[in-house]
Amino acid sequence: MATTKTTLSFQAEVAQLLHLVTHSLYSNKEIFLRELVSNASDACDKLRFEALDNPALYEDQPTLEVRVSFDKAARTLTIADNGIGMSRQEAIDHLGTIAKSGTKDFMGKLSGDQKADAQLIGQFGVGFYSGFIVADRITVESRRAGLPAAEGVRWISSGAGDFEVETITREQRGTSVILHLREDADEFLNAWKLKQIIGKYSDHISLPILMEKEEWKEGEDNKGGAMVPTGEWEAVNKASALWTRPRKDITDEQYIEFYKSISHDHEPPLAWSHNRVEGSTEYTQLLYIPGTAPYDLWNRDKKAGVKLYVKRVFIMDDAEALLPGYLRFVKGVIDSADLPLNVSRELLQESRDVRAIRDGCTKRVLSMLEDLARKDAAPADAAAEGVTDAVDKTEAAAPSDSGKYARFYAEFGAVLKEGLGEDFANRERLAKLLRFASTTSDSVSVSFADYKARMKEGQEAIYYITADTLAAARNSPQLEVFKKKGIEVLLMTDRVDEWALNYLHDFDGTPLQSVAKGAVDLGKLQDEAEKKAAEEAAESFKPVLAKLKEALKDKAEDVRATTRLVDSPACLVVQEHGMSTQLARMLKQAGQKAPESKPVLEVNPEHPLVKKLDGSVHFHDLANILFDQALLAEGGLPDDPAAYVKRVNALLV
Numbered sequence: 297m298a299t300t301k302t303t304l305s306f307q308a309e310v311a312q313l314l315h316l317v318t319h320s321l322y323s324n325k326e327i328f329l330r331e332l333v334s335n336a337s338d339a340c341d342k343l344r345f346e347a348l349d350n351p352a353l354y355e356d357q358p359t360l361e362v363r364v365s366f367d368k369a370a371r372t373l374t375i376a377d378n379g380i381g382m383s384r385q386e387a388i389d390h391l392g393t394i395a396k397s398g399t400k401d402f403m404g405k406l407s408g409d410q411k412a413d414a415q416l417i418g419q420f421g422v423g424f425y426s427g428f429i430v431a432d433r434i435t436v437e438s439r440r441a442g443l444p445a446a447e448g449v450r451w452i453s454s455g456a457g458d459f460e461v462e463t464i465t466r467e468q469r470g471t472s473v474i475l476h477l478r479e480d481a482d483e484f485l486n487a488w489k490l491k492q493i494i495g496k497y498s499d500h501i502s503l504p505i506l507m508e509k510e511e512w513k514e515g516e517d518n519k520g521g522a523m524v525p526t527g528e529w530e531a532v533n534k535a536s537a538l539w540t541r542p543r544k545d546i547t548d549e550q551y552i553e554f555y556k557s558i559s560h561d562h563e564p565p566l567a568w569s570h571n572r573v574e575g576s577t578e579y580t581q582l583l584y585i586p587g588t589a590p591y592d593l594w595n596r597d598k599k600a601g602v603k604l605y606v607k608r609v610f611i612m613d614d615a616e617a618l619l620p621g622y623l624r625f626v627k628g629v630i631d632s633a634d635l636p637l638n639v640s641r642e643l644l645q646e647s648r649d650v651r652a653i654r655d656g657c658t659k660r661v662l663s664m665l666e667d668l669a670r671k672d673a674a675p676a677d678a679a680a681e682g683v684t685d686a687v688d689k690t691e692a693a694a695p696s697d698s699g700k701y702a703r704f705y706a707e708f709g710a711v712l713k714e715g716l717g718e719d720f721a722n723r724e725r726l727a728k729l730l731r732f733a734s735t736t737s738d739s740v741s742v743s744f745a746d747y748k749a750r751m752k753e754g755q756e757a758i759y760y761i762t763a764d765t766l767a768a769a770r771n772s773p774q775l776e777v778f779k780k781k782g783i784e785v786l787l788m789t790d791r792v793d794e795w796a797l798n799y800l801h802d803f804d805g806t807p808l809q810s811v812a813k814g815a816v817d818l819g820k821l822q823d824e825a826e827k828k829a830a831e832e833a834a835e836s837f838k839p840v841l842a843k844l845k846e847a848l849k850d851k852a853e854d855v856r857a858t859t860r861l862v863d864s865p866a867c868l869v870v871q872e873h874g875m876s877t878q879l880a881r882m883l884k885q886a887g888q889k890a891p892e893s894k895p896v897l898e899v900n901p902e903h904p905l906v907k908k909l910d911g912s913v914h915f916h917d918l919a920n921i922l923f924d925q926a927l928l929a930e931g932g933l934p935d936d937p938a939a940y941v942k943r944v945n946a947l948l949v
């Protein structure tokens with residue numbers, strides 16, 4: 297196989313993707329350089345990591361670097377690294393197929409907004425192909441570290457349906473990506489332009505990016521002149537890992553650009569926090585709160601977004617041991633001085649230092665969120681302070697901070713709630729960060745503390761209802777008596793709510809009470825006269841209840857009279873400690889087993905339809921209709937919808 301030249305087809309998805317990339321990103325061309333430099337830097341990180349076990353991989357070149365050069369006459373631009381390189385097979389696998397499964401999603405996500413789409417490219421691990429935005433042909437020459445010079449590879453493609461590979465001899469370890477530029481990509485044959493792009497996207501890259509120095513040379517007979525290369529190479533980036541620099545030396549723009557490069561988010565982050573933590577475990581943390589959710593936030597295998605470095609050596613992406621799962625939206629870098637360089641994922645799980653880092657980072661993220669929440673809660677105050685205290689620039693900037701927590705919460709609130717079941721130590725802090733819609737607030741902005749501050753005199757519980765949608769929650773018959781008495785009820789519509797609330801029984805000493813569970817007990821909110829009237833009504837209603845129970849014995853666990861209804865004839869509730877009908881339905885839809893428990897039917901003895909029951913010849917039909925309607929009202933379906941329709945029609949006729 298020594299020097300065989302083979303033509304292979306791209307995986308169908310790649311071909312499709314290439315077409316899309318080159319046609320949708322032409323007005324944001326320069327990002328190709330960011331992607332290729334980032335690949336070169338990744339390749340160097342990989343070499344450094346593999347060389348920990350096998351120093352011979354460095355051969356005679358221990359200094360890792362990236363070189364960017366161009367040839368005006370040949371119209372080529374080359375990005376070369378002396379990183380890990382690729383074998384022939386790796387070139388075929390890595391540059392001809394897309395390993396990650398998200399390609400279809402990626403194509404579906406292309407929005408036509410080129411800025412946003414350009415970020416997606418990196419997010420989906422298809423950055424290499426962005427070279428075809430500016431090149432009509434790409435040549436990749438590479439040799440994997442550790443392989444003999446005779447086992448180099450050349451890969452060539454014009455970005456249509458196929459690519460060519462051949463085995464070559466290559467002394468130089470690592471990879472050169474040679475872009476044969478398109479007619480309209482002249483601007484990249486310019487050192488100044490290239491330096492500017494590298495500065496913008498790649499300044500934080502921790503290894504030197506070198507370009508050849510140029511100097512001005514007069515033309516012959518003083519007829520014009522040109523910049524000519526000097527043969528001397530110089531670094532064009534700062535080449536110090538951003539997080540290792542002191543905070544005061546880093547501008548906001550640099551922090552934001554670094555965030556964009558590690559998150560592939562095109563929006564700036566909502567907040568960040570950069571600290572050196574000292575003590576028994578020493579590490580540096582640079583953590584970001586994003587303002588937009590990634591496409592795969594709900595993927596259960598989704599890893600945390602924190603990169604782990606040990607003494608500036610990259611160890612791994614997505615180090616899930618460094619933050620709990622419910623903070624998987626956080627992006628950033630942890631650089632530890634205490635972990636061994638050969639740390640594995642398994643080892644991470646058991647390390648005491650890692651546990652200390654995880655606790656420290658969790659606390660840090662929670663206080664960043666608390667900070668955002670505080671600024672949201674008092675935007676007016678912050679603005680006012682800024683005006684009276686003009687000297688303090690940060691305060692003056694505060695108004696723009698308001699609304700950030702609401703933005704965060706809309707994107708990640710449901711993920712945060714998972715923490716109630718996952719992180720017992722921080723449960724109380726988490727509970728304070730939760731926000732809900734309520735019967736008095738349309739926006740998802742009510743905290744438990746807000747609710748408590750508004751509780752009626754004599755109210756002893758925080759009332760809430762869970763439902764599939766806000767409309768269903770708001771119109772639920774179970775809320776009727778609360779509306780009548782002006783008691784606020786929190787409306788919860790996230791799928792995770794029901795589960796999460798299993799772990800939260802009270803807030804600051806006040807119990808949480810579902811209005812759809814157990815008998816309604818308004819405690820002191822119900823006056824004695826009302827209670828007495830209700831008891832009397834229930835007493836005289838007993839014979840009807842007994843008949844209802846008998847008629848519905850297959851459907852309902854129990855039938856009882858209630859005071860919770862005002863306008864509706866009936867509703868379903870579950871036993872005090874039972875699973876809500878909504879959760880049971882969700883489990884069933886997901887194909888999981890839900891405990892087969894029958895709901896309780898509560899009827900309103902004051903309702904005309906219920907009053908009609910007594911002595912009706914249609915008693916059996918009416919009883920069933922009552923039950924099925926209660927089910928419909930909370931978003932469920934009767935077991936036998938056709939029978940329901942028949943019964944209603946029979947009565948209508």
Ligand code: ADP
Binds near residue numbers: 331381471
């Ligand atoms: P990603 O970087 O997200 O994996 P890319 O499309 O940018 O996706 O690159 C695809 C793959 O090609 C990389 O994962 C890597 O295996 C390989 N690759 C690209 N550039 C280089 C390089 N300079 N050196 C070694 N391998 C590379």
Ligand code: MG
Binds near residue numbers: 335421422423
């Ligand atoms: Mg890449």
